[in-house]
Amino acid sequence: MSTLLPPPGEIAKIPVDWVEERSGLVSFGKFMLFRNVPKDISWLQTLGSALLTVFILQVTTGILLAMYYQPDPDTAWTTIKFITDDATLGWLVRGMHKWGSSVMVVLLFLHMGRTFLFGAYKYPREMTWITGAIIFIMVMGMSFTGYLLVFDERAYWATIVGVNINGTAPILGPALSWILMVGPQISTHTLSRFYALHMLVIPSLLGGLIFVHMLLVVRLGVTSPPWSRMQVTEGDV
């Protein structure tokens, strides 16, 4: 009877082949892993993937925080306190989310500096830079909307100041302040609005843009450093 069964190695391949035949995911994965990159890429070119890691970390810790957090002026601060002081390892989740945002901003500046100095925004990677620049502005928006959520004294006043800065813009400014705060002052609605922006609107746009950014990076390939000595020799290519 046992002779009817294929050898173990073949058994393992059955589900893999099944998936491949129906989706092409396996060959896609192989393409992703085994595509070539220039020989002399440098450590500076790991900053983008580090950013991706931090983004995933922020999403994960953010989801965990959302399981306890309530965006209501009466309970927001109390739930933050609960997460920090009482929930098992809550301080670690919140701490990593909080410090992750700072680290992300630093990495953004470094990654931007690296692509700038490498001239990596030049043909054909202009769109990679542009998506990156919009990502950068959105990350700043994440941090602005996230700051209020703790709803302690610092959060409250910093947000008033931030909203007032918007308010100084001519014509649109006061309207923008009003829209952000949902009225003339920070209220229940302000908190819900910031929460919706912080955990739904901006992250989904950001996720989409990061996806496009990655797609471009894979399609165009990463640059080799400007000091690269690799030269096209006659008869090559």
Next chain:
Amino acid sequence: MPRLTARERRESYQREYAFQKKHGKSFFPNAVFHDTIVSLIVVALIMGMAILWHAQFGSVPGEAEAGRIGGLLGPAYEAKADPGVLAYDPRPEWYFFFLFELLRLFKEPALLIVGSVIIPTIWMVLLIGWPFIDRNPDRRLSRRPIALALGVMVPIVLLTLTFYGSKAPGAGGAVSTEPGAAAFANGPCSTCHTLANAGTAGNVGPVLDEAKPDYETALNLITNGKGGMPAFKGQYTADQISCLAGYVATWSGATGTTPGPSAPSAKATYPASCEAAGGDFAGVAAAGG
């Protein structure tokens, strides 16, 4: 070397890159290995900061309602937000310090929008449009003097602004937590008056640290206005005006935490009047309403 047309240049780049790729190395395991190491270091750094942060405020005894503050890396959380608290020194997250400092540089009411809107907008347009602005096809820094100069200058300017922003008093300028200070610093007063205790540096009206008005003078001026000084009768309640007058009289000409010379006359109503002025005072003033 003959000058290449833009199209030839693009094609030549494509050729060069195809060559580099052909003679390159596989993404896995080479680049993946480096990426993994750096990602692990970054995650470890974030965890380390969270642990350090927790360890430090963890030693603060459980005065929980007042928040858990202290520690190198800042508080776990401060006291619950209370619009009724008149004095707070608002600070943004550190990576907004450069914007914050920019605003302080353009504090004059007429110039405010330069710092708050014009410069940030120009900066964002430059950032997004940069690939179209820099048309120099060369990638070597030695052939990109302008880009190199910018690449050095921008970080220096940002770091300098961040440094001074971190040292700056709070947004409205309130350095002190005296009753009335926040209302003064976040309200219209700050744009026109210099008052050290509130950390404001307006220069439309008199420097209050030099004028050292007594309570009655201040009350009268704030209520009825005079010359360039607007009347605030319709804008603030009597208690709020009394609070501001008391604050100004007590703390103008003050050195550190020692009240100024006209303090005695202010004693009767201040700081009780600030409490009576009630919750929304600073909030409304700060919101510019």
